[in-house]
Amino acid sequence: MRLDKYLKVSRIIKRRTVAKEACDGGRVTVNERVAKAGTDVKVGDIMTIRFGNRLGKYEITDISEVVRKENASSMYRVLEEDEVMKAEREA
Numbered sequence: 825m826r827l828d829k830y831l832k833v834s835r836i837i838k839r840r841t842v843a844k845e846a847c848d849g850g851r852v853t854v855n856e857r858v859a860k861a862g863t864d865v866k867v868g869d870i871m872t873i874r875f876g877n878r879l880g881k882y883e884i885t886d887i888s889e890v891v892r893k894e895n896a897s898s899m900y901r902v903l904e905e906d907e908v909m910k911a912e913r914e915a
Contacts, residue, residue, distance in 0.1 A: 828861035835896040880905045
């Protein structure tokens with residue numbers, strides 16, 4: 825599945841156009857490589873997303889074309905979530 829579509833379906837990022845912009849802007853990595861919107865993702869991949877004032881690291885646990893809103897969070901496992909400003913102050 826394309827990365828931008830996965831981000832939208834899993835509701836990590838709510839709109840696909842915003843997900844595409846984040847990917848093409850270099851703010852998303854998959855397995856520690858900068859990823860474009862068309863990058864194929866698979867179960868087990870690790871994504872890092874710097875979006876707004878958030879920094880998140882997620883493991884893909886499921887890929888599905890259609891998911892109900894209540895079940896979207898079962899598509900990934902949160903490894904880390906932090907505010908960028910807080911993380912930069914501590915560095």
